[in-house]
Amino acid sequence: MSELREVIGALQGDADFKAEMRIARVFHETVGRDNDMHMIDVLASGVAHDFNNRLQTMASALSLMRVHVAAGRASDLGSLIEVAERSLVSAGKLAHRLMTVARKPVHQSDNLFQLNDALLSMSDLLRCVLGEGIVLRLALSDSETRIRCDSHLLECAIINLVMNSRDAMPLGGIITIETSKSHSPKGDDGQEYVSLCVTDSGCGITSDILEKIFEPFFTMKPQGVGTGLGLPMIHHFVDQARGHIEVHSMPQQGTCIKLYLPTAAES
Ligand SMILES: Nc1ncnc2c1ncn2[C@@H]1O[C@H](COP(=O)(O)OP(=O)(O)OP(=O)(O)O)[C@@H](O)[C@H]1O
Ligand SMILES: [Mg+2]
Structure with missing residues (x-):
């Protein structure tokens, strides 16, 4: 931002075309960088949001397991264990995504x-x-x-x-x-x-x-x-x-x- 202020000063003092070009470049770089940072912030928050969803599905599976165990329905546990495991694997992938989102924010697998x-x-x-x-x-x-x-x-x-x-x-x-x-x-x-x-x-x-x-x-x-x-x-x-x-x-x-x-x- 200090470079931007310096250019604005130059422009106010001497309305020269080169300074005008420079202000356009600096402004673009500054705003572009802010937009990128905003996008990374939103993406990181979004990935953390999905990570939290996975914690919730894991918690639901665990509390259902508790109910089934209390009722002696051990035969129903297999699918709930799978749900908890699947949520755990997904949470791991999302944690990894969260750690790399600033480096490659648009990366998706195919x-x-x-x-x-x-x-x-x-x-x-x-x-x-x-x-x-x-x-x-x-x-x-x-x-x-x-x-x-x-x-x-x-x-x-x-x-x-x-x-x-x-x-x-x-x-x-x-x-x-x-x-x-x-x-x-x-x-x-x-x-x-x-x-x-x-x-x-x-x-x-x-x-x-x-x-x-x-x-x-x-x-x-x-x-x-x-x-x-x-x-x-x-x-x-x-x-x-x-x-x-x-x-x-x-x-x-x-x-x-x-x-x-x-x-x-x-x-
Ligand atoms: N199926 C739906 N029926 C009614 N309103 C919906 C539905 N889906 C989305 N909305 C509306 O869209 C808003 C934004 O949804 P979004 O999923 O982005 O966030 P959220 O559900 O409010 O928060 P979070 O996803 O963190 O729980 C919701 O608050 C709700 O008002
Ligand atoms: Mg929602």
Whole structure:
């Protein structure tokens, strides 16, 4: 900033073209650096947010294990142990991401996999996140089309969507996760997509709130409950995967958030 002040001084004293060019360069560098730092701050907070989600899923699995052990239902423990282990592995990956986010903030892995398989493998974990009172329905397409993106970050995105739906239904309700093959929602761009739609029967979102929900740190939840980082993290992931997001919502009726992810070219 001191260089910027020095150039402003030079410009005020002697309006010379070279100084003007220099101020443009310095301003660009300073603002650019501030923007980069802001993006790193948001990303680091977002990764910490997803890490915390994983701690919550681990805590839910452990408390369910305690209930099952107390009731003598040892046969149900296997799937809960898997949920806790999966959460632990994910938390480890997120901790690593947190340590490297300032060095390579846009790095995402590239895995080739079927969306339906990913969802099926998460169903116990998602039921654990939801607890009692919320019914989870999976309506999976019969397509075996594969997508290419970071499967771990997709899992984090699905958990964020499902947690938002859960929070929108404090008295319980239904969450449906549907997959299908689609075209781009923005008109035909020559690319095929697989869509993942999470629909709930919750409180819905009013139109004035709808325009803000992807802003980092925007939340309607009480302080200490929501951080407003779930949807920005989903947006970042979908952007990196070259996909699209659509939100449809009706106050008092429910919300549907649809992710479009490009299908991988079959070789
Ligand atoms: N399914 C939904 N139904 C109703 N409102 C929603 C839904 N999903 C998101 N929202 C609204 O969007 C806001 C932002 O969501 P986001 O996931 O970014 O943050 P958050 O859920 O408030 O906080 P956190 O993710 O840290 O718990 C929410 O506070 C809520 O008002
Ligand atoms: Mg959220």
